[in-house]
Amino acid sequence: MTATPKKELSLFDSTSIIVGIIIGAGIYQMAPTIAKGAFCWWGVLLIWAAGGILSLCGAACYAELATAYPKEGGDYVYLSRSYGKWAGFLFGWAQLTIVRPGDIAIMAFAFATYARAVYDPFINHPASAYSQQIFAAGAAAILTAINILGVKEGKWVQNILTAVKALGLLAIVGVAFVSPGNPVNTGSFGSIPVSLALIFVLFTYGGWNEMAYVAAEVKNPNRNITRALLFGTAAVIILYLLVNGAFLYTLGFNGLANSQAVAADSIATVFPKSAGSLISALVCISALGAVNGLIFTGARISYAMGAEHPAFGILGRWHRLTGTPAWSLLVQGVIAITLILAFGSFVDTILYTAPAVYAFYLASSLSVIVLRKKEPDVERPYRVTGYPFTPVIFSAVCAILIYSAVAYAAVNKPVSLVVLLATLLAGLLVYRLERFFSPANLR
Numbered sequence: 001m002t003a004t005p006k007k008e009l010s011l012f013d014s015t016s017i018i019v020g021i022i023i024g025a026g027i028y029q030m031a032p033t034i035a036k037g038a039f040c041w042w043g044v045l046l047i048w049a050a051g052g053i054l055s056l057c058g059a060a061c062y063a064e065l066a067t068a069y070p071k072e073g074g075d076y077v078y079l080s081r082s083y084g085k086w087a088g089f090l091f092g093w094a095q096l097t098i099v100r101p102g103d104i105a106i107m108a109f110a111f112a113t114y115a116r117a118v119y120d121p122f123i124n125h126p127a128s129a130y131s132q133q134i135f136a137a138g139a140a141a142i143l144t145a146i147n148i149l150g151v152k153e154g155k156w157v158q159n160i161l162t163a164v165k166a167l168g169l170l171a172i173v174g175v176a177f178v179s180p181g182n183p184v185n186t187g188s189f190g191s192i193p194v195s196l197a198l199i200f201v202l203f204t205y206g207g208w209n210e211m212a213y214v215a216a217e218v219k220n221p222n223r224n225i226t227r228a229l230l231f232g233t234a235a236v237i238i239l240y241l242l243v244n245g246a247f248l249y250t251l252g253f254n255g256l257a258n259s260q261a262v263a264a265d266s267i268a269t270v271f272p273k274s275a276g277s278l279i280s281a282l283v284c285i286s287a288l289g290a291v292n293g294l295i296f297t298g299a300r301i302s303y304a305m306g307a308e309h310p311a312f313g314i315l316g317r318w319h320r321l322t323g324t325p326a327w328s329l330l331v332q333g334v335i336a337i338t339l340i341l342a343f344g345s346f347v348d349t350i351l352y353t354a355p356a357v358y359a360f361y362l363a364s365s366l367s368v369i370v371l372r373k374k375e376p377d378v379e380r381p382y383r384v385t386g387y388p389f390t391p392v393i394f395s396a397v398c399a400i401l402i403y404s405a406v407a408y409a410a411v412n413k414p415v416s417l418v419v420l421l422a423t424l425l426a427g428l429l430v431y432r433l434e435r436f437f438s439p440a441n442l443r
Contacts, residue, residue: 004318005072005216005217005300005318006151006217006323007216007217007218007219007221008151008152008155008217008219008323009151009155009214009217009218009219010219010224011219011220011224011227011228012159013155013158013159014211014214014218014224014225014227014228014232015227015228015231015232015235016155016158016159016162016163017155017158017162017210017211017214017228017232017293017296017297018207018208018210018211018228018229018232018233018236018293019162019166019232019235019236020158020161020162020165020289020290020292020293021206021207021210021289021290021293021294021297022204022205022206022207022208022232022233022236022290023162023165023166023169023236023239023286023289023290024107024110024204024207024286024287024289024290025107025110025111025113025114025283025286025287025290026200026203026204026206027169027204027240027243027286028262028263028279028283028286029110030200030201030203030204031243031244031247031256031259031262032256032257032258032259032260032262033192033197033200034047034048034197034200034201035253035256035257036191036192036197036257037191037192037193037194037196037197037198037200038194038197038253040253041248041252041253044244044248044253044256045241045244045245045248047194047197047198047201048201048237048240048241048244049237049241050198050201051198051201051202051204051205052205052233052236052237052240052241053237054202054205054393054394054397055202055205055208055233055237056208056230056233056234056237057386057390057391057393057394058208058209058361058365058394059208059209059229059230059232059233060229060230060384060385060386060390061364061365061368061384061390061391061394062074062208062209062211062212062229062364063225063226063229063230063382063384064368064380064382064383064384065078065212065364065367065368065371066211066212066215066221066225066226066229067221067222067225067226067380067381067382068371068378068379068380068381069081069215069378070215070216070218070221070222070225071215071216071304072213072214072215072216072217072300072301072303072304072307073088073092073213073300073301073303073304073305074209074210074212074213074215074300074301075088075091075209075212075213075301075360075363075364076088076091076092076095076301076304076305077304078212078364078367078371079091079360079363079364079367080308081367081371081374081375082363082366082367082370082371082374083363083367083370085308086428086431087363088305088308089305089309089427089431090424090427090428090431091301091360091363092301092302092304092305092309092312093305093424093427093430093431094356094360094423094424094427095298095301095302096301096302096305096315096331096332096335097335097423097427098353098356098420098423098424099353099356099357099360100294100298100301100302100332100336101332101335101336101338101339102336102339102353103294103298103353103357104140104291104294104295104298104332104336105136105140105336105339105340106353107287107290107291107294108135108136108137108139108140108287108291108336108340109132109136109340110283110287110290111135111136111139111283111284111287111288111291112131112132112133112134112135112136112139113132114280114281114283114284114287115135115139115280115284116131116132116135117277117280118277118280118281118284133340133341136340137337137340137341139287139288139291140291140295140333140336140337140340141333141337143157143288143291143292143295144295144329144330144332144333144336146292147292147295147296147299147324147329148319148322148324148326148329148330149322149324150322150323150324151217151323151324154292154295154296154324155296157292158289158292158293158296161285161286161288161289161292162289164285164289165282165285165286165289166235166239168282168285168286169239169242169243169282170239170242172243172246172263172266172267172279172282173242173243173245173246175266175267175270175271176246176247176249176250176266176267177246177249178270179250179266179267179269179270195400195404196404199401199404202397202401204240205233205236205237205240206357207290207293207294208229208232208233208236209229209361209364210293210294210297211225211228211229211232212225213297213298213300213301214296214297214300216300217300222381222382223381225382226381226382244256246266247259247262247263247266250265250266250267250269251265251266263279263282263283264278264279264280267279295329295332295333298332299324299325299328299329299332300325300328302315302325302328302331302332303315303316303317303318303325303328304316306327306328309434310434311430311434314327315327315328315331316328353420354401354405354409355402355405355406355409355417355420356420356424358398358399358401358402358405359398359402361394361398362395362398362399362402365391365394365395365398366391366395368384368387368388368391369388369391369392372387
C-alpha cells in the first residue's frame, strides 16, 4: 500500500508555519529603506498597513482555493485545474529549480550574515572568504535533514522558532517603549518612490500563501486553513506595525530612515553594550524559522508534481517510515545548497527569483475567478470577501511588481533574467518531451 500524507498539522502548527515564514530578516533589513519612501512618521505606518492589507487580499484568495481543493501542492493544483496541466507543471518545475531553492537560499544568507556577527570561527582562517556560504549551506542542510526525519520533528522546530521570534519582536517593542527614546530629527537621506517602498514591504510580508502547500496535512481543513491564513497574516501585520511604531518612538522618522542597524539602535538606550549581539541572535532565529518553513512546505509542491508526472516520479513518493516526502526534501536541499554556493549573496538570489514568484502569484489569484466559472459546483467552504475586486486588485499589484522586478534586473543583473528565462523554457521543453514519450502516445 502506498504511503500518503496524514493530517498532523493543528491550527497552531499551521499558523506557526505562516508566521514563521513571513517573519524572516526583512523587517530588520528593510525598515529604514521603506521609511525613505514615506514623507513623515505616519506615512511609514501607512505603507506598512497598506502592504498588510494587500497581503490579506492575497491570503483571502488562497483561503478560498485551499479550502475548495485541500490537496498537497497549492498553486500546482489550482493552476493545473485553471489553465491546464502544463501550467501546474511549469509552476512545479519553477518551484523545484528556481523559486523554492532561491527562497531558502535568501533566508539562509540572512542567517549567515548575522550568525557571523555573533560568532565566526573562520575569521582568521583562509576559509573566511567563504564563511557566509558555509553558514548558509550548513543551515539549509541541517534543517533539511530534520524535516526528512519526520513531520513532527519539522513542525516542532517550526513552532519553537516562530514562538521565539514573535516573543523577540514583542521584547523589542517593550524595551523601546520603556526607554527614554532618542529621536533624531535632523540629517538628510535619499528618498525612494512610494511604489518601490511598497514593493519592499510586500517582500517582507511574503509567505502568507504557504499554508496552501500543506493543505492535505491540516486537521479540520475547512476551518483551519482559512483561520491559519487570515489569523497568521493579521498577526504579522500587528507585529510589524508595533515594531515600526517602536522604531519611530525611539529614533524618530529621520533616525529610522538613516539607521544602519535599526533594531539594535532602538534598544541601545537600554542595552548599549549588548544591543548588537542580542539583535543579531534574534535575526538568526527569525531567518532559521523562515528557512525551516520554506523547506517544510516547498517539498510538498515537488511531491504533488512527482505524483502526477512519471518523469519526476521519485519526488512523488511519501516515505513510509518517516512519513515525509523524503526524496523531494533531499532534491530541494541539494538545489538550494547549489544556489547558495553559486550566487554567494541574497541580493542576486532575489533578482533571480522575483519575476517568477509574482508571475505565479498573479496566475493563482486570477484562478479564483477562472475556477468559479469553470467548476461552479465545487464546494467552497470559504468565499473571498469583496469578490471579484479582491483578486483583481491583488493581481494588478502582482503585475506592477513583475514589471518593476524585470525592469530593475534588466539594467542591473541581466544575466539573472537570461538564466530565469532559460530555466522556464527548459521546463516547457521537459513537459513536451514527457507528453511525447508518455505510454499513451507510444501505443
